[in-house]
Amino acid sequence: MEKIIEIKNLTKLYGNGRGIKDINLDIFKGDIFGFLGPNGAGKTTAMKIMTGLVRPESGDVKIFGHSVMEEYEMAMEKVGCLIEIAEAYSYLSAFDNLKQLARYYPDVDHQRIDEVLELTGMIKYKNEKPKKFSLGMKQRLGLAAAVLSRPKVVILDEPLNGLDVEGMIDIRKMIKYLAEQEQTTFFISSHLIHDVELTCNRIGVIYDGKILNVESTQTILSNYATLENYFVSEVERNGRVSSCAR
Template sequence: MSEAIIQVRHLTKRIKQKNLVEDLNFDIHRGEILGFLGPNGAGKTTTMRMMLGLTSITEGDVTIGGHSIKTEKEQALERVGGIVENPEMYKFLTGLDNLKHFQRMYRDIPDSRIADVVEMVKLTDAIKNKVKTYSLGMRQRLGIAQALLHSPDVLILDEPTNGLDPSGIRELRDYLKVLASNENIAIFISSHLLSEIEMICDRVLIIQKGKLTDSQVVNETQETQQVVAFEVDQKQKAIEVLGKTFAHLTFTEADEVLLVETDRETIPKLNATLTQHNIKVYGIKGVQKSLEDRFLELTGGNPS
């Protein structure tokens, strides 16, 4: 993996003896989409606010492109785009005036860049209307536009799917994927709903009560290993037969089916073995053992 654009070290936020965020350590790399998952109140927003210099850091540090957010805030924020909670804009200004407003806060953003980002978030037709006439989805897109305005290396997005309808969420996801791969941008995205981000994240950090519970949840398992359900007439016999041939795999019996976690190439072999032993196979189905299950296992509760 490429260089770490963001390094978070021993990041701690303490208010009145209480640790809101405690000793977080992680890196974010270029081209990577890193998910940040945790129940509401776990410390996601506080962490992101510290990374963006909105909230002071009690202990530890965050460096962005090698610049500390504590001591070199101006340089550190030069390469970051962000949305914190809802991207509130100046409602009495037009979308374009809002973008121009933020353009003036950076060095040398050409006007053509504004046209480009507006095009990218598909707001060209409405950009000259006042923001108070915008729908929630349009405001969210304008929020993305302002975050991308200065072609940042990193995007920090706090619950960017809040208030979006399913098609809006899908659009955003597709768009973020393109950004990460085509523009080599690192994206750090938080959510309290795993299902919204699991499809796009390369890795997911899970935070609970201010601490990271598992930083090694990698989403690659979906492609190599998957859980497959076999619907067969004699479950006991099937387990016996398959257990002999495929000793390295574990087979479990569920309600109507037989479950096994395996890779794609093994599935036809398993099927062949079953038919050889005259076990009737009515159906084979891939079951997503999703991050959701692991998230629930790890946090031991309801994610929302």
Template structure:
């Protein structure tokens, strides 16, 4: 089974008629998938359904072959995620927050916590209370928590938000290295096109709740000067539907 994530006919419509409609998508193991779209397109809705924070109206998601509807515990066993904002306990230190997070996983110990804080550039600040952290530091802590249990699949909602340029470069390198070294599959949503272009193997464009395009980044860049040009072209083609 080479498919890490399979989304089948997924729909969720809100009272204001916004939401997502009939999404179908397959993501290979070890792939870095970029979910691109404007604010309000339905990216976070999709991700909330994928991790069980929201129920779909129709359709299903299979994670590592397990249905989130019927086999939720098995589906979630090998997942790390940040959906919407990172909200660690502000009165605890980074290390203490990581300890709390690690209680759910038998294999997590102090060495692994330090390793994750090192990877995300927070080891120097591990004993500092979160209330003193900047937005970018909290974002890094969220990533440290997401990778803590060495999950096979990591789902990240806007992971580049709040990071300075150096932080963005480090985040991209971290994602690419984990994908290459551990065959970790990433599902990343963002509206920051440049970061998606430099990080992701494959890109899906969500517009008005519909998945209007899914293509390998390498193919896109053969035919377009940038992902931004491709995105604008696809949106333009679908804007009137």
């Protein structure tokens, strides 16, 4: 399998003791990788480093063999991302927001804008302005922006935040469609165990800034009734669940 993302010995600690500690991960072409952990586990820190928003204390991230720290433009050339909150120009329509972004990509035309609006369930709102949108609709528009340029890698931090059940289903379908039809590689963080189980083909459990284990979803579900059971087992096995939570 072709290795797309290499994370080596990645460490970044903050004054409050949170962050990530010596993370190592390999992500392969076509993976829908789920980065699963509770709030404060270090997911967003790792993803900010992966996208060049934060520098690590040590370690490196390579995307398509290029270091994010040393060759940022080459590493990020084929990457789309949504980290934390989806932002948009409130005074422009959904279509015109994406049209502004499309100026940076020579191969993105109006047809592609309509295509990603359709993929994210936003086509019927294309002429409406984000100032009227719900949180879930803003999230959908942010996801449309993340895949607009036909990236080969998409990094999404809590992409299902704010979405209703219909929205979650739509975005899961989009992710699986792009992974299967365009061999897009996804790196997705979430604390929503059920949605990770339904979306991802490989899962890495992160807890207290450390990777506990990485396994295929198929293998996990052949040994555990649910992903939640697996997660609790991994955390308990590593001695990190208090007795009151067991």
